[in-house]
Amino acid sequence: MNCSIPNELLEALRSARFVVALTGAGVSAESGIPTFREPMDGWWARFRPEDLATPEAFARDPATVTRWYEWRRQLCAKAKPNPAHRALVQLERRCRRVSLITQNVDRLHQAAGSQNVVELHGTLWEWRCVRCGQQREERQPLRDFPPLCSCGGLRRPAVVWFGEALPEAALARAYHDAAACDVFFAIGTSAVVWPAAELAHVARQHGARLVEINVRPTPLTSLADWVLTGRAGEVLPALVAALQPPDREQPF
Numbered sequence: 455m456n457c458s459i460p461n462e463l464l465e466a467l468r469s470a471r472f473v474v475a476l477t478g479a480g481v482s483a484e485s486g487i488p489t490f491r492e493p494m495d496g497w498w499a500r501f502r503p504e505d506l507a508t509p510e511a512f513a514r515d516p517a518t519v520t521r522w523y524e525w526r527r528q529l530c531a532k533a534k535p536n537p538a539h540r541a542l543v544q545l546e547r548r549c550r551r552v553s554l555i556t557q558n559v560d561r562l563h564q565a566a567g568s569q570n571v572v573e574l575h576g577t578l579w580e581w582r583c584v585r586c587g588q589q590r591e592e593r594q595p596l597r598d599f600p601p602l603c604s605c606g607g608l609r610r611p612a613v614v615w616f617g618e619a620l621p622e623a624a625l626a627r628a629y630h631d632a633a634a635c636d637v638f639f640a641i642g643t644s645a646v647v648w649p650a651a652e653l654a655h656v657a658r659q660h661g662a663r664l665v666e667i668n669v670r671p672t673p674l675t676s677l678a679d680w681v682l683t684g685r686a687g688e689v690l691p692a693l694v695a696a697l698q699p700p701d702r703e704q705p706f
């Protein structure tokens with residue numbers, strides 16, 4: 455793809471004191487992890503995420519919900535960071551200060567090497583007991599559905615389900631960074647899940663320039679200063695390469 459990056463955007467990034475990137479499921483789509491809003495097969499075709507990723511669904515049928523999460527965990531376990539994840543690592547190196555706020559639960563940003571990641575919706579790789587609250591990393595495949603804690607309580611993925619509050623510290627940090635940045639990227643997010651979607655509005659209200667990278671329009675498109683239409687795995691490497699002279703360029 456021949457992706458041209460506007461010069462004014464490059465200038466804005468070079469002079470920015472603080473850049474924030476909000477990422478969504480579209481950033482991991484090129485790693486083979488389906489988004490929530492595109493038609494897929496398997497469990498995705500049989501259930502709507504809104505019907506499984508809720509506390510009510512877990513209370514009603516914890517075995518089905520945890521099997522669905524295990525299926526997603528196995529997909530994520532096979533996935534590798536793609537050029538979009540790697541370009542965001544480069545962005546962190548090339549801009550003065552970058553905060554990466556993600557709605558993704560797959561930890562591929564961290565696997566790529568991003569340092570400054572705020573997980574707004576938790577992670578698939580930690581599970582928590584609903585009775586005693588113990589939370590720990592869980593990388594091995596689960597064997598029992600639903601999984602049980604040693605205290606006898608049910609264990610659930612440490613992700614944020616529809617209708618649940620976001621982790622307080624992560625949300626406070628996200629609002630703070632959105633209000634403080636000079637350039638705000640919304641990348642691969644449908645911008646319909648709140649409060650994550652609100653962050654772009656907060657940034658604009660505080661004077662930041664808004665950049666959207668997506669394969670199709672979203673509610674943010676008409677508000678953006680720059681809309682880069684295309685796959686994140688193509689647009690972001692082009693953007694990061696354009697930010698620096700060719701002799702310092704590194705392969706993606």
Ligand code: NAD
Nearest residue numbers: 478479480482489490491557558559560642643644685686
């Ligand atoms: P979403 O599914 O609502 O939207 C995905 C967006 O990505 C869409 O706007 C789509 O047009 C865009 N997109 C698809 N492929 C793209 C590509 N290659 N490059 C750029 N854009 C692309 O996802 P969301 O906005 O992140 O919000 C929904 C919820 O989905 C979040 O709570 C998140 O936790 C959860 N989720 C996470 C993962 C993951 O961790 N990988 C996967 C699925 C869903």
